[in-house]
Amino acid sequence: MNKIKYIIAREFLTRVQRKSFWVLALLGPFLIASVIVLPVYFASLEDKEIKVIAVVDSSRVFVDRIPETKNLKFRYVENVNIARFIKNFQQEGYWGVLYISHVVTYSPNSVILFSHGQPGLAIKYHIENALKKEIEHRILQANGIEGLDKTLQALKSNVNLRMIKLDDQGNQKDSNTTLAMIVGYTSGFLIYLFIFLFGSQVMRGVIEEKTNRIIEVIVSSVRPFELMMGKIIGVAGVAILQFILWTGITFMLVSVGREALFPDLKRESSSLMMQQNVLQPEATKTIDSSQVSGESEGALTAHAVFEAIRQIDFVVILSSFLFFFLGGYLLYGALFAAIGSLVDNEADTQQFMLPVTIPLILAIYVMINTINNPDSALSFWFSMIPLTSPIVMMVQIPFGVPYWEVAVSMILLIAAFVFFTWFSAKIYRTAILMYGKQISYKEIWKWFKHS
């Protein structure tokens, strides 16, 4: 077994020396970073244009009643011929014309927005809401309710559902679903991606040795099992290095990108960070809206996010990610090696790929289901079955899973890894020396019966 270190070293070094490894190392984070940064950037670009809308209000009900925003302004024009006005409002500096007919209070379809550009949903909702509120207000007033403004003020409330999970001992635990979802989804998907990416590297490596015909020389020096395990472990090293590079470079890109695209944000967030520190003692208990009423709305959300991030146990998540990442990869790596040994070239792998691909794709489906419903029986069973557990369990962990479930899932994964490695090694050592023969499932079964 002492020669396995040479095999691991070769498998690792030849892959890390390839250009494609570094291209992937740079490209992966760049894609991830652009997925994170660019939408925010584009959204902020659009925001900067100030749209001035001329309001032609035949009903005269809404004059000065539609609230303005940073980039949406309303000018109320009177005594215009609407037919002529919609032809030349652009020359007068308007982005669009909002026409409100005098029958609006009882015929809701009589409001029209004319514009040359495509109005976004935000504009539509803003105007609709404003008009609706005003109409409601009018109707309530018409029915003669006393102290209306005060009542309406009291009615305005901002509901932000805060969820508290109770564990078996009845202890409370804040759970932030959105963040758990993001963390779970990202780790589950990364495991899926890496199993496919590096599992198929193991497979290609085996096929390469077979088609190169170097295999017979190697197995006359080391046992096939050592060669197979050396390859799987060597590629695991490549995967871990790739993961570290992705994480590091993504982090760098996101922070550099954020600074370049949103220079203000950094100052804001650092001042928020200070507020967060100041608030720390009470904040750990509860965030009462009255307690932070003096804060701006932005600070409040930021505070909630910080609080939620603080709630996540990164040690647990990171270590379980590493475990399920490696466990899943090793399990599938052995299967991919067996598949590689069964064929003479990559095109022939398809008939054997199906049984490996199906559980992985199933895991992705269950993962999406799990995000909506982390406690379902479906999620439970798929987080126990070793072929899907690395992905499905990883999605559940940020939501909080009983320790015994995680432990059972881990033990099953280890047991499955041992079994599948044994199973694959059996196929591998027979199949690597077979050429020019389509191997069927029936034949593989025959080897097992005879060995």
Added chain:
Amino acid sequence: MQLLELKEVSKFYGSYCALNRVSFSVPRGSIFGLLGPNGAGKTTTLRIINQILAPDEGQVLFENRPLRSDDVERMGYLPEERGLYKKMRVGEQALYLAQLKGLDRKEALKRLKYWFEKLEITGWWDKKVEQLSKGMAQKVQFVTTVVHDPALLIFDEPFSGFDPINASMLKNEILELKNRGATIIFSTHNMNSVEELCDAIALINRSQVILAGEVEAIKQQHKKNIFEVIFTGSVEAFQRALRTATFEILSIRTDRTQHQAVVKILSAPADNELLKSIIESVHVVSYREILPTMDEIFIDVVTGK
């Protein structure tokens, strides 16, 4: 003394019997030929010796004890289908293969340097294997087979696919290795090609050893009392002299003034009986016994003559 001995070795692939009670022994310091047609079981036998495959029945003895897993470090194997990692550099790859054979880095580099200089391929060290021609790659493969100075060298169909220059290089290097004490096993379906090199052989046909032993002894055993006589003089006189029940003239060819006759002695021959019969009639230029070739012996044994 035997370096290697196979005792009643059998191997089955499912219900197919690839080797059926194969036994033979390889004398230390000899060149041993494993001969037989394609599909006879030669490669399976070599793989069992290399421990790539395990025998289902029987035993392999190496230095008079059962084969151990670390014995692979004392063997060098050049398979019939030979290859290298295309994307790796020549030197790197030779070093890797040498390390897999149990050499440490320093020792491996020293020995590789020796062999690269010997075969005049030092300049290839940093080349990628895919840049090498087939003949160049064969030299590299040969080096990686012998670099760990194995006690037993195994060549499967060594001369197939080698160009003539490399083939003669290979032959010379093999003889040199033999002189330095190595034992060599050849396998080939082209029996006549290694006849002159081999000290001992085993003939395999349809999974079974049908003949094994020293080449000279086998030839003597299977000789058919056929002699070649080259003479000058009258062909008729020659024919007349041998017109008895003892002799059969198989052919007479005339080359300018000399005649070459092939004669079979039918009854058990007394010494020089053929010579005695013709010496009065013609002038004998040369006289020798024709020993059967391995091909002929193989066909005889297979057809049961």
